[in-house]
Amino acid sequence: MGDIGKAVSMSGAQLYDTIGAGYTGTRRTEPRIAARIWDALGDAWTVLNVGAGTGSYEPPDRHVLAVEPSALIRSQRLPDAAPCLVGSAEKLPFEDQSFDAAMAVSSVHHWQDAIAGLREMRRVARRVVVFTHDTSDTGWLRRFWLTRDYLPEFSDLLAGRPSVTELADAIGARTEPVLIPWDCADGFFEAYWRRPEAYLDDHVRRGMSVWARVGPEAEQRAVRSLRNDLASGRWAVRNRDLVDLDAAELGLRLLIA
Helix, strand or coil: CCHHHHHHHCCHHHHHHHHHHHHHHCCCCCHHHHHHHHHHCCCCCEEEEECCCCCCCCCCCCEEEEECCCHHHHHCCCCCCCCEECCCHHHCCCCCCCECEEEEECCHHHCCCHHHHHHHHHHHECCEEEEEECCCCCCHHHHCHHHHHCCHHHHHHHCCCCCHHHHHHHHCCEEEECCEECCCCCCCCCCCCCCHHHHHCHHHHCCCHHHHHHCHHHHHHHHHHHHHHHHHCHHHHHCHHHCCCCEECCCEEEEEC
C-alpha cells in the first residue's frame, strides 16, 4: 500500500494523533465563517460539537459540550474551552434529542462513516449544522489552482466518499455556499487561495491533513513546482483573475437541518 493508501486507512483520531502537534499554530476561528455557523444554530442554547478539535468555532455565548476522539487534539484545548468527552460521531453517548443543536466543523471527511455520524447528530439534537465541502462537483478540483495544477493526487482521497447531496439527504438538510475571504484567519486547505506563498511554509502545511494523506513524495513535488512557478511569475499569470477577488467559492458548504 502506497503513502496515499496508508494515510487514507487511518481513522480521524489516528491521523490527528499523528499530525496534530502543531495544529493550533494555524487553525483558528475565522470570524466571518463563524458568524455563518452561529447564525445557522438559531436560538439553540445547548450545543454539541462533534469532532470538536481544539475548539475553534464553538460559540462563546451558549452551553457547549464537545466530543473529540484524538487525545493529542484534546490536550490542546484551552483551559476555558467547552468540556470535552472522548467519543466518535458514529456512536454518540447521549439520549435522543438531548441538545438543542449539534454542530460539526471541518471534520465529517475524517469520520469512518459520515452518513452514520450525521444521523447520530440528528438523533441527539433538534437542529444540525455542519460545515463541510462539496467534492461531488467535478469542476471543484479545477476551480482551486492547488489541486488543479500541483496536487492531482487529491482526487484519490475522494474515492468512495459520500457526495454533499448524499450527506444532506441523510438528515434532510439544505445546503448553503460559504465563500472563503482572501485573508481567512483559519488555515484550512483552501484558505490561502490568494496567498500562494503560504503553501511553501512547512508550518502552515502541518495544519492541513491533506498533506499527510497524500504522502511526502506528492507534497514535496507540489511544493517544489509551486515554488518554481512563483519565482518565474507563471503562477501570477495563470491566476491573474484572483487578484481582484475578495472571496472565493471553492466548494465550502453549510448543511443545515
